[in-house]
Amino acid sequence: MENFTPLSALIGGTFIGLGALLLMAALGRIAGISGIASQAIFQKQDRSWRLAFVAGLLLGPLLVTLVIKDFSFSTPELGPRTIIAGLLVGLGTAWGSGCTSGHGVCGIGRFSLRSITATLIFMAVGVLVASLF
Amino acid sequence: MQIIIAFVAGLLMSIGIAVSMMIDPAKVLAFLDLSGNWDPSLALVMAAALAVYSVGFHLVRGKPAPLLAEKFQLPSVTKLDKPILIGAAVFGLGWGLVGYCPGPALAALSAGSPATLVFVLAMIAGWYLARRWPLPH
Numbered sequence: 001m002e003n004f005t006p007l008s009a010l011i012g013g014t015f016i017g018l019g020a021l022l023l024m025a026a027l028g029r030i031a032g033i034s035g036i037a038s039q040a041i042f043q044k045q046d047r048s049w050r051l052a053f054v055a056g057l058l059l060g061p062l063l064v065t066l067v068i069k070d071f072s073f074s075t076p077e078l079g080p081r082t083i084i085a086g087l088l089v090g091l092g093t094a095w096g097s098g099c100t101s102g103h104g105v106c107g108i109g110r111f112s113l114r115s116i117t118a119t120l121i122f123m124a125v126g127v128l129v130a131s132l133f
Numbered sequence: 134m135q136i137i138i139a140f141v142a143g144l145l146m147s148i149g150i151a152v153s154m155m156i157d158p159a160k161v162l163a164f165l166d167l168s169g170n171w172d173p174s175l176a177l178v179m180a181a182a183l184a185v186y187s188v189g190f191h192l193v194r195g196k197p198a199p200l201l202a203e204k205f206q207l208p209s210v211t212k213l214d215k216p217i218l219i220g221a222a223v224f225g226l227g228w229g230l231v232g233y234c235p236g237p238a239l240a241a242l243s244a245g246s247p248a249t250l251v252f253v254l255a256m257i258a259g260w261y262l263a264r265r266w267p268l269p270h
Contacts, residue, residue, distance in 0.1 A: 003160075003163055003170065003172040003174070004172055004173055004174055005154065005172075005174050006174065006177055008152055008153055008154060008174075009153050009154075009174040009175070009177035009178045009181070010177050010178075010180075010181045011149075011152055011153070011181075012148075012149040012150065012151070012152035012153020012154070012155065012178055012181075013149060013153055013177060013178040013179060013180065013181025013182040013183075013185075014149070014181045014182070014185055015145050015146070015148050015149030015152060015153075016145075016146050016149035016150065016153070016178065016181075016182040017149075017181060017182035017183065017184065017185025017186040017189070018145050018149075018185055019141075019142045019143065019144070019145030019146035019147075019148075019149060020142070020146060020182070020186050021185060021186050021189040021190065021193070022138060022141065022142045022145065023138070023139065023142040024189075024190060024193055024199070024205070025189070025193045025199060025200060026135070026138040026142075026199055026200045026201045026202070027135055027138060027139060027142075027199055027201055027202050028198070028199030028202045028203075028204055028205035028206050029202075029206055030206070030207065030208070031142060031146065033146070033234075033235045033236040033239065034235040034260075037235060037239060037260075038257070038260040038264075041257060041260070042260065042261065042264060048135075048136055049135045049136055049139040050139070052136040052137070052139040052140040052143070053139040053140065053142060053143035054143060054239065055140055055143065056139070056140040056141060056142065056143025056144035056145075056146075056147065057143040057144070057146060057147045057236065057239050057240055058143075058147070058239060058240070058242055058243060059144060059147070059243070060143070060144045060145070060146070060147025060148040060149075060150070060151055060240060061147055061148075061150075061151040061156060061240050061241070061243050061244070062243050063144070063148060064148055064151040064152060071151070073151075073154065073156050073157035073160075073241065073244065074157050074158065074159045075158070075241060075244055075246035075248055075249050076158050076231050076232070076233070076246075076248045076249070076252065077248060078247050078248035078251060079248075081230055081231060082231060082248050082251050082252050082255070083251060083252075083255045084227070084230065084255075085227040085228075085230040085231035085233065085252065085255075086227065086231075086233075086238075086251065086252040086253065086254070086255025086256040086258075086259065087227070087255045087256070087258060087259045087262075088223050088224065088226050088227030088230070088259065089224055089227035089228060089233065089234065089235065089238075089252075089256050089259060090227075090255065090256035090257060090258060090259015090260045090261075090262070090263065091220075091223050091224075091227075091259040091260075091262060091263045092220045092221065092222070092223030092224025092225070092226065092227060092259075093220070093224050093234075093235055093256075093259075093260070094220070094259065094260045094263030094264060095216045095217075095219060095220030095223065095263050095267070095268050096216065096217050096218075096219070096220020096221040096223070096224055097208070097210075097216070097217060097220065099224060099234050099235045099236070100179075100228075100234045100235075100236065101146070101234075101235075101236050103221070104179060105179070105182045105183060105186055106186060106190075108183055108187070109182075109183055109186035109187040109190050110187070110190050110191075110194075110207070111187075112208075112211070113211070113213065114208075114210070114211060114212070114213055114217055117213055117217070117218070117221070118217050118218075118220075118221040119221075121218065121221035121222050121225060122221045122222070122224045122225035122228060123225065124225065125221075125222050125224075125225025125226055125228075125229060126165045126225040126226075126228040126229035127165050127166075127167060127229065128225075128229065129165075129225065129226055129228075129229025129230055130162050130165035130166040130167075130229040130230075130232070131165070131166050131167045131168045132168075133229070133230065
């Protein structure tokens, strides 16, 4: 467990919770990233706030890089696995109406049975796949 | 005003994704992979986000309307149906393979890695295909 980073995890999680809460308090919307981003692309109605949300999402890490000078993170290797995983994540979050943010944070946060079940399933499958492959 | 707030909300969330290092798929896989050197950090990211959101949501929900919109828009479907069960499993499969879920993948685009871009394009293709072929209930 030498990779355990509790402080940055708690601070980062607080930011995620605050961002999601702001969207609910001000716009009355669930901060589901897969739903907002896919509708920003494929749905004309209510597009502007969704595009603005995605723009914020894209720029956040650049801001962090400006503040924390030695901030860096790894990216995956390019290969068939990247394409298959991306497709599965897209299909699954669209069919399942949400991802870690929409179900895992907002859904569980409002005690939705659907979201609690969905989160348990994608966590369990994610653990299984990551542990086996 | 709605647009500015939505931008700030997205910004806050991706700052959180970056600071917590969820933006790093290796960090996410270290949480999901129980067979190796397990890293529980992601559980704390979720715990903190949930603590803030669940308390805040229930305070906010007591108000007649959100600050900048006419009404709260919450999902109308509450039943557990086939699409959510299958969809969540398919998502878990992809998540466990690479360690990216949609938020971190989008947030990581700014690093300019071709693999991240390819993942995001494949994810968008997945969104499109699922809209074309929705699962029967």
